Amino acid sequence: MTQLPQLHADLFLADGGAETTLIFDDGIDLPYFAAFPLLDDPDGRAALTRYFERYAGIAERDGTGIVLETATWRANPDWAARRGYDGNRLDRVNRAAVDMLLDVRAKFAATVVISGCVGPRGDAYRPETIMSRDEAREYHSTQIRTLADTEADLVTAMTLTNVPEATGIADAAREAGAQVVISFTVETDGRLPRGDALGDAVRAVDEDTNGYRKLRERFPRLTVLGGCCGTDHRHVDAISRAFSG
Template sequence: MARQLPHEGDGKYLVYAGTGTDLIFNHGVELPGFASFPLLEKPETRTILAGQMRDLVDLAKEMNIGCILDAPTWMANVDRAAPLGYDAERLIDVNKDAVSLMEDVRRAAGRDDILVSACIGPRYDPYADVSPISVEDARHYHRAQLDSLKETSVDLVTAYTFNRPSEAAGCILAAKDVELQIIMSLVVETDGCLADGTKLVDAIDQIDTATNSAALFFMVNCAHPTHFAGAIDNHPRIRGIVANASSCSHAELDEAEELDEGDPHQLGKQMAEVMRNNPSIQVFGGCCGTDMRHLRSMARAIDHPT
């Protein structure tokens, strides 16, 4: 059954991309290389992964909105998984298994407004000082993971934390090649620009030009509302915001030894204000440092603006 995607209606959808920091700091789970997908192999950690998504489903039901379940496949690509001992053939099974777990959660909930997505991550650490890859190289690279996801029941895929327009364009084209719907989520620095200084709206326009607007829509993730509020500029292609709990820079967060969970109440108010100022936004949620307290605060503030 083809389910309605966010841009096809006017409903709100909740997402949770902060599972990694939640696993480390709130569940005491060690993530090898910050990858969540190895947790699929052990029953006890697999249960935790499913539990995070069940909590999201429960909150969405409480707030009477839809939700998107993201399979933990952000690092399940060849270059980032190889140091963890995963080869290309094994990754095919990993991607399929991750989606299967999300399907189990959705099936148990028995709701039509739950979408299953799979996370696509950039080829390299998005904050590493590496040269950009070309559109065609990115298209070829991401095709492998997308090929494996094409054989699953995903409603769409979500590319999170991309900060190089050429790689974002290549990933979108790879999804188009295998006929998968894709949301592209970009990450900005504290000034609201991508790491290379490109303004957010300019990057989106560049990517759309290179791909003939093939992405469903764009989001911003892994940044604080104070970083992206002024950068969205009511751009009609931006339909999602997925915020960090902390207003610190990526460099500061990378150095931190303790979790900066910010102020959940204040974060909710800030997210609601961004959405009031940018009415095309339908998808919202939490990224690094957030948990269900932050998401509940967002949902309440958005539902009952002050």
């Protein structure tokens, strides 16, 4: 996981909010908003496959690339323990999530980038405890090392609520040799849940980690259009049609 090999499309889409789609559109119960246990259930795997193939099909139709996030947003130690997963099962399910997307990639002519999805240790909207940078690096290293040892192309950490956790994740990714994308949760006022301005948070992480925005400088053609909670394939379909012509 030292570079992004799939850079052959001018436009890249992203999938939407897997958890909200599975809950509200497919009627699947996801305790703690955790989708990764579906990988251990045949019906759950089928639902995830349908979800990802919708997006890959849109990209194939319109000649765009697509970034697909593994179903591992909650697949870190604390959240996994609440679902009864120990370290060995957690390692296995993170790898299985990547394998699922490798299978999807093999079925479609679209350029598919596989992103290993990492979520926050705590609540993504109401953080109660803030780790130090070193604590965050140590905590998230478990999942990031596993993802870096697969055929995933990069790691994306999303819905982060604070700078120390984001910086620790960037440190963990660097140690594992993984490309990483950092994404924060923002409230309606454009600030992180604890009040930091988004621009200040981005600058702080950049300065502390030698600038993860260099990814954009190195790959200027990599433009991603997608969404998060509440976004499904219909929204991305409309976006793709509008931008691809």
